[in-house]
Amino acid sequence: MSIKYIFCISTGRSGTAYLSKLLSQLDNCSAYHEQKPVLHNEIMRDYLDGNEEKLKKELLKKLEYIRNNQNAIYADTSHVFIKSFGWEIPKHIPQNEIGVVILKRDKEKVVQSTQRVHSGPFTYLGKKWILIPYKNAIIKPPINYYIFHFYRYLLKLYWLYKDETNSxxxxxxxxxxKKSIQLINWYYDEIYALGAKFKKTFPKITYVDLNLEDLNTIEGFETIIQTFKLNEYYDKEAVKSVIGTVSNLKSEF
Incomplete structure (x- = not known):
């Protein structure tokens, strides 16, 4: 039986938008990158700290959209998956119908890219999307929860002094x-530690481990096709037109 639902474990800045673009070339596939509701920001943080009610309530909206999908395959390559709603999905969808791509990019490149586009842990954008120190972390963060928030308080005072509060x-x-780079390195390791825990928790899900470089080749993408048994939906020529194209290339601002 082929996989019906495809998700992704990743840090972000690692090719998730590109993966969605590739999957959209399959016949009878609805492919999205961060399909709403995204379930990030405060909902994600509360969930990671054990306060699950808000996420579970909002998840019902996502599940309704998934179930109303008219195509044979539904794919959402959001990197929020492993940080929030991914842990609830197997409670509503049979594991043997789910495929998860564990997508990696070189760690140094992820750190540099995250920092370059101002998505580090001290930024407003980063606070919405990436992990900051939290009490249930698998890997001990380089800065604990209280020190992190103390640093954020100091930054707010600094921005007030620089008249940048509303900038x-x-x-x-x-x-x-420097502290931001340390935390992004920790974030990278924590995501894949969560990924390893997810695989142990849900062993009946089908997994594919890929590097971003693999997705830049037909052979690499075909690993997904073969593992998820999607051959009947695969148009090689359509995928060739997308292989190697750049997606979600954000500029520094």
Whole structure:
């Protein structure tokens, strides 16, 4: 039996939008990148801290959309999956119908890219999307929860002094840029530690481990096709037109 629902475990800045673009070339496939409701930001943080009610309530909206999908395959490559709603999905959809792509990119490139587009843990954007120190972390963060929030308080005072409180782009002193890089490195490791825990928790799900470089080849993408048994939906020529194209290339701002 072929896989009906495809999700992704990733840090972000690792090719998730590109993966969605590739999957959209399959016949009879609805492929999305961060399909709403996204279930990130405060809902994600509350869930990770053990407060699950808000996420479970909002998840019902996502599940309704998934179940109303008219195509044979539904794919959502959101990297929020492993940080929130992914842990609830197998409670509503049979594991043997789910496929998960564990997508990796070189760690240093992920760190540099995340920092470059101002998505680090001290930024407004980063707070919405990536992990910050939390009490149930698998890997001990380099800065604990209380120190992290103390640093954020100091930054707010600094931005007030610089008259940047309401600015989209804010100044980050060298000390905080260094701490940000340390936390992004931890975030990378924590995501894949969560991924390993997810695989043990849901062993009947089908998994594919790929690097971003693999997705830049037909052979790499065909690993997904073969593992998920999607041959009947696979149009090689359509996929060839997308292989190697750049997606979600954000500029520094």
């Amino acid at each position: 989209i782009v804010k100044t980050y002193p060298k000390f905080f840029r």
